[in-house]
Every structure is written in C-alpha cells, then in structure tokens.
Amino acid sequence: MTSDPNGDADSAPQQRLFGLLNPETFAPFAYRDFRVLWLSIFIRSAALWLEMVARPVLIVELTGSAFLLGAVLAAWMAPNLVLAPFAGVIIDRYPYRVVLVGSFVANIVSSGILFVLLLLDQAEGWQVIVLAAVSGVSTGFFNPGRRAMLPILVDKSHLRSAMALSQTGQTSMRMGGALLAGLLLHFADFTWIFGLMTAFSVIAAIFIILIRAREEPRDQSEQERQSIVRQFSAGAKWAIETRWPLAVLAISAVLFVFLQPYEGVMVPLIVIDELGQHRSWVGYMIAIGGVGATLGSIIMASMSEIRSPNALMVGIIVIGGVALTVLSQAPHLAVVAVCVFFASACVNNMVAVANLALLAHAPERLRGQALTLMNVVLGTILIGALLAGTLADSLGPRVGLLTMGACLLGCALLALSTPRVRWWLWRRQMYADVSKEDWLRSSQGDR
Secondary structure, eight states, X not given: OOOOBSSOTTOSOSSOBTTTBOGGGGGGGGBHHHHHHHHHHHHHHHHXXXXXXXXXXXXXXXXXXXXXXXHHHHHHHHXXXXXXXXXXXXXXXXXXXXXXXXXXXXXXXXXXXXXXXXXXXXXXXXXXXXXXXXXXXXXXXXXHHHHHHHHHHSOXXXXXXXXXXXXXXXXXXXXXXXXXXXXXXXXXXXXHHHHHHHHHHHHHHHHHHTOOOXXXXXXXXXXXXXXXXXXXXXXXHHHHHHOHHHHHHHHHHHHHHHTTHIIIIIHHIIIIIISOOOTHHHHHHHHHHXXXXXXXXXXXXXXXXXXXXXXXXXXXXXXXXXXXXXXXTOOSHHHHHHHHHHHHHHHHHHHHHHHXXXXXXXXXXXXXHHHHHHHHHHTXXXXXXXXXXXXXXXXXXXXXXXXXXXXXXXXXXXXXXXXHHHHXXXXXXXXXXXXXXXXXXXXXXXX
C-alpha cells in the first residue's frame, strides 16, 4: 500500500528536461512520506559522513597505526556479518518505523559517548574502535530497513527512481557532511564533530516517526510458526534456487573487499602521510567523492531502462580498478580528487544496482531477507578493511592501493572468461529471472 502523494506523481510531461533528465526521475518526491524518509536519510547521512571522516583521522592521531585504521572500518562493518541473518527477519516481522528508530539509538549512543570522552579528554584508541562497532549496529538495520520501506511509500512504477533518489539523500550529504568535517578539523576539533553527530541522529529519528504510511498487515500466524533461522533460510534458499542473486552478491563482494575500503583506510594515509597535507583535506577529498556518487545516482535514476545491468556491474569494477591504480601513483591532490570522484561513483552505483535487482524480484514476504543477503555481503568490507590496513603497514599505502586495484581488474577478467558468468552478463533484460536449468546449460550455450 502506498501513501497518498501530495500531488499527481504521474502528471509530469514526458519530454526530457534540457534533453538529459527524464521528469519521471523525480516523481517519487510527489509522495509526502517519501519526502519525509528522504529528509531522514539526508540528515542521518550528515552524521554518517562526519563519522566517516572523523573516526579514521582520530585513530591516526591517537595511535599512528595503519592496521588500527583498518580495524576501525572493520569494527564498523562487523555487525553486518553478525546481525545480518537476523536483521532481515526483524524487518519483516516488525513495523519499519520501529526498526528504523531503533537503529538510530545505536548512533546516538555511539557518538554521544565519544562526545563525552572527548569533552573530558579521556578518549583512547580502543574506545574509538569499540564505539565504531556500536555505530555499525545502526547500519545493519537502517540500510535494509529504509530500502524495504520504499514499496509502501511509492507506486511500483516509481520504485527504481525512488531507490536511486534515496541514495542521493545519502550521497548528497556526503558532500556537505565531509566538507563540514574538513572545516571543523581545520578550525575546531573532534568534540564538535561528535556533538553534531549526536544531534543529527536525534533529528533523523524524529523524521522517521513523522511517516504516516500504513503497512500491510503481516501474517503473524505464519511468522510465529517459523523460527528466525527458518525465515533467514527461506531467503537464502530463494537466492540459491534462483541462482542469479548469487552472481549479484558475488560481484558485489568483489567491490566491497577491494574497492570500498580505499576511502576509509587509504585516502587518509595518502593525503596525510604520503602527500603531507593537513588532516582537513581528508574531509575535502571525501566530499569530492560525494559529488561523483551523487551525480552517478541521478544519472541512474534518470535512465528509462538499464539494458545490461549485469554487464554494468562488471564495468563498474573495471572503472574502480583503474581509479585505484591511478590513485596509487597520484603525485598531487588534484589527481587524488579525480580518482576519488570516479571510485566513489562506482561504489555508490554498484550498491544501487545490486539492491534494486534484489528488491524488484524478491517475493514480498522475503524483501527483508533478500536485502539482508546484501548486508551479509556488505560485511565483507570488514575483510577488505583489515586487508587494506595490513597492506598499508607491510607494503606502504601506494603499493597497497596498487595491489587492490590489480585484484579488481583480475576479478573482472576472471568473470569475463567464465562461460556461465559471461552468458549471464549479456542477458539484455532488466533483472530477468534465470532458472537453475538455464545456469546449468549456459556453458554449452556459450560456446
């Protein structure tokens, strides 16, 4: 059931604005509840990107260890691996608003405690890592929860645009939040940053409470007969039997392990240690990445169709690999900025395409579990963060980045040389279901 729009979502003219953007790109904003959710994502993202800049720089100043820098990102992602099997079940059992507001509590606790510790000048490295894990609990529930909520806020015809635009709520504040963090690091200190993070999380929770849409009644009798393990198993069984979700998840895992950690681990080391710049430039570089991510989301939302979404995902990995390779040799901040722009656009668009694929074709009763499968894969960033920190400690940031870029390009080459994967990549249909039999016949059909 969708909320009533404050206006006609289908009345926009079909001509493209300025010859580029389809007016339907922004149709989801005609729905009042989508606007409220978008504002919540926007404000919550201000807190997120303040954190993504501040925590790495803080741990570098407190410890000077590249490995512990990777450990901060790993601790933040660890809850995705631990809680992901349960998060989707909880999202499918309980009202979305309750789950989302609950997720903000973890943000408030994490940033609030660190704010007090910094105010008292008692913050230590281990506390930053532990509280990063507490903050990670919020992400484990918030991201799949807000995506699973979209079908009750907008009509199905606007779901793809709503998915992409909800990403812009996160990535656009990535620019503002990271820029604000850079300015605060230049003119103030970490205490201001974590104080603002706490306030933003409280405001975002209030917006979620203001959503009016009524959810369809859940089949409580069926849910009561199923254990949490059985419900999660149902989602995993759907992915295994359908087969193509496994390919989506595998390609996403490659990006999360080898590309995603570059920003939280390698960028601070390149900017501060290799190029000798002030710590505020870490925030400015991440803000530039936000520009790339936001533009990528808008372009994706404006597409009338994605003819080869599977090939697009592999293409994103190739671009990301090239960006890391060039970044590893960057002699100046301008080169770093260009590489961060493209790498961030790759990360953001991969997440959007993969989540849309899962959300669009998962059975309604399994939406939460389907998105949770992506959250499980998202937890592989933990592996990538520890790998990035280890490579930076043992080989140096530049060689470490070069190694991760080479791994991305090698995985793309492997995918293109595998018959079954190559057959799936060039299916020119929008997330068409692929049967098990199709997969098993693909090797012969590809010859």
